[in-house]
Amino acid sequence: MITKGFFQQYSAGTQALLLIFLFCGGAVIATLITMLISLFTGTSGMDISMTRVVQTISSLGLFLLPAIGMALFCDASPRHYLSLHRVNDERVWLLVLASMFLIAAPINFIAMLNQQMELPTFMAPVEQWMRSQEDLAQQLTQNMIGDGTPQLLAINLIVMALCPAITEEFFFRGALQRLIGKWNPNPHFVIWNAAILFSAFHLQFYGFIPRMLLGAYLGYLLLWTRSIWIPVFAHFINNATAVIGMSDKNLRESALVTGEIPTDQIFQYGIAAAISLILFIFLNQYLKKILKGQSDKS
Numbered sequence: 001m002i003t004k005g006f007f008q009q010y011s012a013g014t015q016a017l018l019l020i021f022l023f024c025g026g027a028v029i030a031t032l033i034t035m036l037i038s039l040f041t042g043t044s045g046m047d048i049s050m051t052r053v054v055q056t057i058s059s060l061g062l063f064l065l066p067a068i069g070m071a072l073f074c075d076a077s078p079r080h081y082l083s084l085h086r087v088n089d090e091r092v093w094l095l096v097l098a099s100m101f102l103i104a105a106p107i108n109f110i111a112m113l114n115q116q117m118e119l120p121t122f123m124a125p126v127e128q129w130m131r132s133q134e135d136l137a138q139q140l141t142q143n144m145i146g147d148g149t150p151q152l153l154a155i156n157l158i159v160m161a162l163c164p165a166i167t168e169e170f171f172f173r174g175a176l177q178r179l180i181g182k183w184n185p186n187p188h189f190v191i192w193n194a195a196i197l198f199s200a201f202h203l204q205f206y207g208f209i210p211r212m213l214l215g216a217y218l219g220y221l222l223l224w225t226r227s228i229w230i231p232v233f234a235h236f237i238n239n240a241t242a243v244i245g246m247s248d249k250n251l252r253e254s255a256l257v258t259g260e261i262p263t264d265q266i267f268q269y270g271i272a273a274a275i276s277l278i279l280f281i282f283l284n285q286y287l288k289k290i291l292k293g294q295s296d297k298s
Contacts, residue, residue, distance in 0.1 A: 004072055004073075004076060004078070005072075005073070005074065005075055005076035005077075006073055007073045007074045008074050008075055008076060010074075011182075012182035012183045015074055015179055015182060016179060018069075018070065018073060019066060019070055019176075022065065022066035022069040022070065023066045025065075025066075026060075026061035026062050026063075026064075026065040026066050027061060029061050030058045030060065030061025031061075033057050033061070034053065034054045034057050037050075037053060038050065048143055048146065051140070051143070051144060052144060052155065052159045055144075055159060056159050056163050059167040059168070060163075060167060062167075062171075063167035063170060063171035063172075064167040064170055064171070066171060066175065067082065067167075067170035067171045067174050067175040068170070070175040070179070071174070074178070081175075081178060082170060082175070083174060083222060083226055083227055083228040084227075084228060084229075085226055085227040085228075085229075086227065086229070087225055087227045089290065089294065092225065092230065092287065092290065092291070093230075095284075095286065095287045095290075096221065096230055096234050096237075096287070097237060098283055099283050099284060099287070100237040100238055100241070101237075101241075102276045102277075102279050102280040102283065103214075103217065103276070103277075104241065105269070105272055105273040105276040105277075106274075106276055106277040106280070107210045107213065107214060108210075108273070109269060109270060109273040110209055110210045112266075113209075114206055114207060114208065115206045115207075117206065130205040130206065131206070133203055133204065133205070134204055134205065134206050134207075137203075137204050141160075141246070142246070144156060144159070144160060145243070145246045145247055148247035148248060152247075153243070153247050156243050156247065157240055157244075160239060161239035161240040161243050162236055162239075162240075164235070164239060165233075165235035165236035165238075165239055166232055166236075168198070168235065169218065169228055169232045169235050170228065170232075172194050172197065172215065173194065173218055173219055173228060173231050174222075174228050176198075177190050177194045177219060177222065180193050180194055190219070191219030191220060192216055194215065194219055195213070195214075195215030195218075195219055196212055196215075198211070198212070198215035199211040199215055214238060218231040218234055218235060219231070221234055224287065224288055224291050225291060
């Protein structure tokens with residue numbers, strides 16, 4: 001019988017195989033559940049409501065279940081493994097909230113540059129496939145956003161913002177960073193490798209760099225605060241801002257949402273992004289100072 005923390009003393013390679021097994025098992029469970037729901041309700045994958053159900057169940061199966069499984073099997077204290085510690089200082093939450101708004105402009109500016117990427121001619125088929133994947137993801141997102149009614153917005157905030165924030169952070173920051181840390185305990189190595197995998201998993205190559213940078217920041221938030229709930233909160237703010245922006249007819253065409261900055265405004269936007277980045281850095285230095293003060297007292 002496998003008990004709690006059974007794999008704690010096993011090598012990183014063995015734990016990696018366990019994570020792959022749990023990931024595949026979660027995928028199978030999620031697929032079976034969605035098939036049963038589709039069978040009993042008579043809905044298909046083309047139905048947008050069913051798409052939301054599939055996305056939620058897939059997120060739970062692919063990310064949350066494996067993360068919880070790793071916590072149970074690889075540590076005698078699952079709460080410690082996933083860093084399920086509370087942060088009671090309101091200043092930390094407010095600073096992270098402000099930081100997520102400040103980082104939006106630099107991230108969008110980098111996203112615009114990322115979208116200009118062109119591969120060599122001989123890799124044209126690869127580039128075409130990458131762009132088709134990007135367009136497909138964009139179309140799926142827009143279909144799920146729908147007409148932007150308050151009721152639909154509330155549902156989308158749960159399905160497209162809250163659920164991914166929890167499940168992906170538990171998996172990538174909670175479980176995956178722990179696993180990478182067994183190979184190399186250097187926190188920067190851990191955070192950046194998890195961020196690369198986090199971005200690559202989304203298969204949106206023209207948003208790879210900004211998503212990787214966001215993933216790295218979320219990783220550093222976990223490192224600084226020792227609480228998974230802070231990166232979950234930051235991830236939710238990022239997702240919710242995008243969902244709200246795309247739900248509003250006036251905002252969805254703006255550069256802040258699309259990331260498509262007019263050529264004649266690139267310089268001005270670059271200056272604004274640089275100022276926003278400087279403020280972001282100062283804010284996070286203050287955040288680290290607060291957290292260090294709390295650590296010294298404890």
